[in-house]
Amino acid sequence: MLELHALTGGYKDTRIVNDLSLRVEPGEIVGVLGRNGVGKTTLLKSLFGLCRVFSGEVRIDGVAVPSGRPELLARAGCTLMPDDRGVFADLTVAENLRLAARRGYRPPVDVRAVYPLLDERADQAAGTLSGGQKQQVGLARAVLAGSRLIAVDEFSQGLQPSVVDDSIAALRTVAASGVAVVLVEQGPEIPLRFCDRIVVMVKGGIVLDAPAAELRADPSRLTDLLVVG
Numbered sequence: 001m002l003e004l005h006a007l008t009g010g011y012k013d014t015r016i017v018n019d020l021s022l023r024v025e026p027g028e029i030v031g032v033l034g035r036n037g038v039g040k041t042t043l044l045k046s047l048f049g050l051c052r053v054f055s056g057e058v059r060i061d062g063v064a065v066p067s068g069r070p071e072l073l074a075r076a077g078c079t080l081m082p083d084d085r086g087v088f089a090d091l092t093v094a095e096n097l098r099l100a101a102r103r104g105y106r107p108p109v110d111v112r113a114v115y116p117l118l119d120e121r122a123d124q125a126a127g128t129l130s131g132g133q134k135q136q137v138g139l140a141r142a143v144l145a146g147s148r149l150i151a152v153d154e155f156s157q158g159l160q161p162s163v164v165d166d167s168i169a170a171l172r173t174v175a176a177s178g179v180a181v182v183l184v185e186q187g188p189e190i191p192l193r194f195c196d197r198i199v200v201m202v203k204g205g206i207v208l209d210a211p212a213a214e215l216r217a218d219p220s221r222l223t224d225l226l227v228v229g
């Protein structure tokens with residue numbers, strides 16, 4: 001579904017993500033891990049053309065998407081949830097959901113059942129929600145939009161453990177319907193629990209790309225790369 005080929009991206013003259021290649025298949029949940037500052041967010045920004053892309057290619061279903069054109073990725077069904085969750089702050093929760101919903105599309109999960117706050121706070125301006133609440137609105141928007149790829153930065157940041165579990169269950173169901181999911185996380189616990197594959201970044205490149213099941217059997221392969229020092 002998604003292919004990054006030798007992607008190099010960064011800011012001004014600085015290359016942060018270097019010659020990085022990655023494939024994500026439909027229905028696959030891929031966790032992206034790495035210490036602070038290795039370039040995880042910049043990888044997502046390079047993918048969505050939200051920073052400088054020096055070279056490389058993003059392909060959706062084998063078709064190259066010109067860099068610096070985030071609207072083309074959106075049209076191809078790719079949704080980025082940045083760490084500020086990408087909600088419209090001045091609009092209510094209900095309006096945020098209404099704007100995201102794709103006409104005639106029946107999502108594989110009922111987001112209102114997963115996230116009761118969507119109804120409880122329907123009339124509240126999304127900008128006044130907590131970070132974790134915005135995260136729930138953002139995830140609901142991505143599901144309602146009928147995205148084919150959902151990329152989430154700092155997935156569990158600000159979420160209570162029970163909401164993390166509900167979000168994981170919802171994302172699994174969404175992925176089972178053929179949606180590709182890319183999650184950036186700081187710590188290994190959540191990706192080890194529910195991703196299909198985990199990649200670890202060091203200095204803007206991928207140094208480990210392995211099935212999560214293998215890493216569950218030998219987590220030190222992963223955790224050694226995340227220890228600071």
Ligand SMILES: Nc1ncnc2c1ncn2[C@@H]1O[C@H](COP(=O)(O)OP(=O)(O)OP(=O)(O)O)[C@@H](O)[C@H]1O
Pocket residue numbers: 011016034035036037038039040041042043186
């Ligand atoms: N807008 C920007 N302009 C210049 N440099 C930036 C910008 N955003 C990030 N950087 C730099 O790029 C490098 C990678 O940052 P990035 O946010 O991609 O890392 P990360 O792995 O997501 O880290 P964290 O987990 O701390 O968010 C850092 O050295 C950071 O200072």
